[in-house]
Amino acid sequence: MEVCHLLHLRSNDYMYFTEDSLRRKAIDKALVKMLAIDMQPGSIVEDKGFQDFLKVIDPKYIPPSRRTIMRDHLPGLYRNATEKLHTQLMKVEYCSITTNLWTSQATMGYITVTCHFLTDDWELKSVVLETVQIEDSHTAENIASTLLCITDKWNITDKICCAITDNASNIVAAIQHNKWNHLPCFAHTLNLIVSNSLQDVPEVAALLQRCKHIVTYFHRSTKATDKLTSIQSRLNIDNHKLIQEVETRWNSSFYMLERIIEQEEAARTTLCLLNRNDLTISSEEIEVMKVIVEILQPFEAVTREISADSYISGSKIIPLSRALQRLTCSSKKLEVQNLKDNLLQRMNRKFLNIEDNMLLAAPTLLDPRFKKIAFSDFGNAAKVTQYIIREIAASLRLDDSDSTDSTEVEVIVKDASPTDESGLWDFLINK
Known part of the structure; x- marks a missing residue:
């Protein structure tokens, strides 16, 4: 009887420790997955606030160390994810890729490849396959070789029906070298059309430069920003910050002009009170800015339309290009006729x-x-x-x-x- 009772106790202890071990492993797995999904650093497990949070959830749970996470858990999670994706891509008959060359803040060159495909349930999937450093010069041959290594690794080289890139000659030549169908990124094409048109019209370029100076002044001066906020409240104007232009994105110029028009009265009053009349923009220039915004409004709408990543957008490119040409041509604004003509000329060339x-x-x-x-x-x-x-x-x-x-x-x-x-x-x- 005593032997049976002892065996029963040991059996309960074994079950307890087994369940406890499985529970801890499940929590470890969920923790590592959370770090990957939320892009949190492994050092979060050493943060006192996070450790206090875990004690409230489960006082007995001790999280793995940062070193264990980086050495064991994350590589395991990566292997599982890649195996699952390999299996998924094996079932895919056709796919497309988008790829782009970019430079890090450390001035190192990288290339990223994203694969797009439909599942058996007709669900659109987009997955980043690789981001690798290109140490050699960015020639078409080197880029083509790097792309081929990536697609061979994922067994999709013969499944690629189209590759979408920007308009850079080296990457276009690389796609042609690999004998893949190529399409230029429509959003990038629009960016070139509008950015170059804005810079090619002197009066528009000068006006944009003046707006940049205004935004820079407010961004660098806390006194000016505080004063602007005060004036906005006094004039019952939305408390919005001015938007700075980003050189590589044409629509940032659009948003900059749009915001300055919205904040015209508050910005002018603030600049006058701070004795910066040299930065103020006249009423005539504001009217010109309104015309520019009106002309560029369809381009901004198309950029948003084509940038949606949850839907297939290839069928929209022809009708949207036609719509842009039609709307730009039908504009009756004469204040910046050169801008309108420049946009039309560039669209006629790009959409030929x-x-x-x-x-x-x-x-x-x-x-x-x-x-x-x-x-x-x-x-x-x-x-x-x-x-x-x-x-x-x-x-x-x-x-x-x-x-x-x-x-x-x-x-x-x-x-x-x-x-x-x-x-x-x-x-x-x-x-």
Whole structure:
């Protein structure tokens, strides 16, 4: 009897310690996952506030050391994630990649590759595959070799149907070297169009420079910032800070102008009270700024539209490029006519033959919101229709003669257009 009782006690102790050990391992796993998801440093486990928090949650729990996390737990988490992604990519038949070269604050060159694909449930997935340092010179051959190493590692080299990059000649040549279809990033193309146009019109460039000086003054002077806040409250104006232009993002110039227009009265009053009349902007210049903002408003709307990362945007590029050209051309503002003309000239060059690019034209025609009405030339729409018919026939291993008749496709391709209040889609609605 005593032996049985002793065995029963030992069994309970074993179960207790086993459950306790499993619970601690589960907490360790959740802790490391939290650090990875929230991008927290491993040193957080040494912070007194975090340790006090853990004591409240579970006084018996002792978190792993920073060294254990960095040496054992995080590498294990990375291996599990990569194995899961490898398995997922094995099931993918087609994918696309986006890639970009960038320089760190330590002036070291890196390249990042992101893969985009659809799951069996038609869910769009975007995953960063690698960020690696390029130690050699950024020639097309070196970039191509680095990209190929990454795609080979993930077994997607032969699955890539398109690679999207910026317009830099070396990375474009690298994509061509690897024999992948290439598309220039539409957002980057817009950035070049607007940024270069703003700089090529002297009066606009000078006005932007003056606005930058104003914003810089307020950002560097706590006295000026405090005074501006006081004036805003007195004038019952929204307490918004001025926005500084970022050289690599054209829309920052737009937001800078927009904010200065909003804060015109408060900013002018503050500058006068601080004896900085040299920085004030006249009423005539404010009116010119309003015209610039009005002309650039569609470009800002398109930049936001195309930058959404939760939806496929390839089918929008042709209709959006047409909308920008139409809206810019229809503008009646004469104050900055040179800016308008410059924008149109650059768009005409960048968007030339865009409807002949099947990587853009085919998804546009297949998008139920656009179909044929998105094309400026119905002849181009007819060519895309025939291209799609041939692709379907090839995929079904049929002869062109057995494929869907073009008149039947014509019935399918009916007018359909999105609705929104930005004015971008008006040309589709009024088609």
